[in-house]
Amino acid sequence: MLALQHVHHIAIIGSDYEVSKRFYTKVLGLTVIQEVYRAERQSYKLDLALHGQYVIELFSFPNPPARPSRPEATGLRHLAFAVADVQATVDALQKHGIEAEPIRTDELTGKTFTFIADPDGLPIEFYAS
Template identity: 60%
Template sequence: MKVKKIHHVAIICSDYEKSKNFYVNILGCDIEKETYRSERKSYKLDLIVGGEYQLELFSFPDPPHRPSYPEARGLRHLAFEVEDINQAIEDLEKENIPVEPIRVDELTGKRFTFFSDPDDLPLEIYEK
């Protein structure tokens, strides 16, 4: 088997409206489709990032908590590429979203930093 690309990333949130606002209005993802699945009491929101990649945002009644820190096993974080990391940080801080200090990737020399979504999912911005 040889995979061609990442098709989508699925995120289960605890507060659908809060997470929808975060990913759409703060991070700037575009809504492709929003579906309410009554049999599951669940929303599924298909989001487009940069015109190409898809995030799926799900809501389920009482989802279990998944630890992220300290460095729990499993998916470590989701990274987004930005043109200007300083502007991205300024935009996040205007929304009262705490951002870690900028780091430099020792292999590429590129700047990056971390912040969290409303469910404390670790997210990264990585400067192009």
């Protein structure tokens, strides 16, 4: 068995770097650790943290292909964040003009959750902690 310790990071490619950067930093509130432009790849790499812990690499590439479908395409299904209050999260998102799906209750845990989409349609879940 492998001796995995924890998830190191999640990598996301945005179709419009500035739009994605604004969403992940200004809307979701992740903080920038480091931003690098890699000229040989015509690509930005933005390292983002949540409460000081490195969690997301945001990339830009010229002309990336679109995500095939939402959310049942092969590959990453969605990104989920734990929140103390799902309704308060929905209210805060609305202030940024982002509409969330109706709040649901997980029939297995009894916890509430909802989904939004990032600027490229990647499903993002907010799940009551």
